[in-house]
Amino acid sequence: MLEQENKPPSLLQRPPTDDRNAWHAYWQKLGQSWRTEPEINVERQKYLAERLRIIPNIEQGRYPFKDIKLNRADIEWLLATHEEGRGPIDWSDERQRERLGLDLRGADLRRVDLNHLPLARVRAGLATREWWNATNQERIEAGAHLEDAILDWAHLEGAGFRWARLEGTQLFGAYLQEARLRGAMLSGAALVRARLEGASLCWAYLGGTTMPEKLAPANLRQVFLDTTTNLDGIILGDEQQGVISLADASWGNVNLAVVDWAPIKMLGDEREAHQQVWEDVATKEKRKRLVKFQQAVRANRQLAIALQAQGLNEEAARFAYRAQKLQRGVARRQGKYGQFLFLFFLDLLAGYGYKPRRSLLWYLVIIFGFAAAYFAFGHLPLLPDALVFSLTSFHGRGFFPGLGSETSLHNPLVVLAAFEAVVGLLIEISFIATFTQRFFGK
Helix, strand or coil, rough: CCCCCCCCCHHCCCCCCHHHHHHHHHHHHHCCCCCCCCCCCEEEEEEHHHCCCCCCCCCCCCHHHHHHHHCCHHHHHHHHHHHHHHHCCCCCCCHHCCCCCCCCCCCEEEEEEEEEEECCCCCCCCCHHHHCCCHHHHHHHHCCCCCCCCCCECCCCEEECCCCEEECECCCCCCCCECCCCCCCCCEEEECCCCCCCCCCCCECCCCCCCCEEEEECCCCCEECCCCCCCCCEEEECCCCCEEEECCCCCCCCCCCCCCCCCCCCCCHHHHCCCCCCCCHHHHHHHHHHHHHHHHHHHHHHHHHHHHHCCCCHHHHHHHHHHHHHHHHHHHHHHHHHHHHHHHHHHHHHHHHHCCHHHHHHHHHHHHHHHHHHHCCCCCCCHHHHHHHHHHHHHHCCCCCCCCCCCCCCCCHHHHHHHHHHHHHHHHHHHHHHHHHHHHHH
């Protein structure tokens, strides 16, 4: 894909103008289909070539393109002339994986469209050994500025983005296998369908921010991870700034135990579903909100399953409970009010099996509540008669000790006892159903 044809460029007719279509055809003939821009002029080429001769110095913060504003045409020319015309790195050729990519450390690529470019092993931050020996200031200065850049479907395999500024960057479908993103700022970045197998996201920040402007947390929906993806110390966000969205992420047995899940009270998918959009009054917009709630349900359930599979039971329980609460919202928006009320009842009763203290609380409320009713209407001594009578009515299903066969069915005590028996039966059935689902997944 990245190899150029053997036909010398001098035999091809260069487009005489900046006609983009003509240049596109020209690049196709040269075997550089990833190029879309007219070639930069000779003066610009000389300037970039001079910059390339600068010897990097980490302590002095000196790099070839430090603080230099570059555009897509610049990057295309740099790729085509990389290593004296050898061209960009073809990651599919394992023999090329030891080559060094473009040195863009400290470069200004804000809001530049770099989609589909072959940027494998690009250097947008310090290398591993350099990073460990550098100060925090030196790490910051080496990070490239890629805020709001577009890197959709770009080949970034093995790229070095340590401490790079990637806020708001579009990385839809980007190939980030074995990329190094340690400490990278990814607030608001969209990594939907990105390939992150073998990537290192240690200490990367994916939460939202309010300075200098409001940025949503990163979006990791449908990303691909595996056991080689390193999430050690990754910051997914917090309650104030928000948390990343994770619906349909392919976890691939990545180690989730290294992630601090405690600050995460709500996934970004759920936060997005709860957001009030005042202009959403049309039917199709209501349908859109329903889809958002279904997506949030899916995100929480998928994460809960992944956490459960790794023995992280407490963390899994939190997200599974949130999935159940969101499912209640789905039922209401679908007009299934019977299901909505039943799910609401199960939540109040036992938190779908994830809040056992609620069960104990309701049990005590009912036992002591009916005991007080027997004391008031049946004139039984509160202790121990009314309390024992309440316990036997709740569990005995109509066994009324001491009343005798001559007791009238119209006796208020009998009516209350029968009602308590029905309530007790419903609660016990609900207990069994919720706890079976909670502990046995059925």
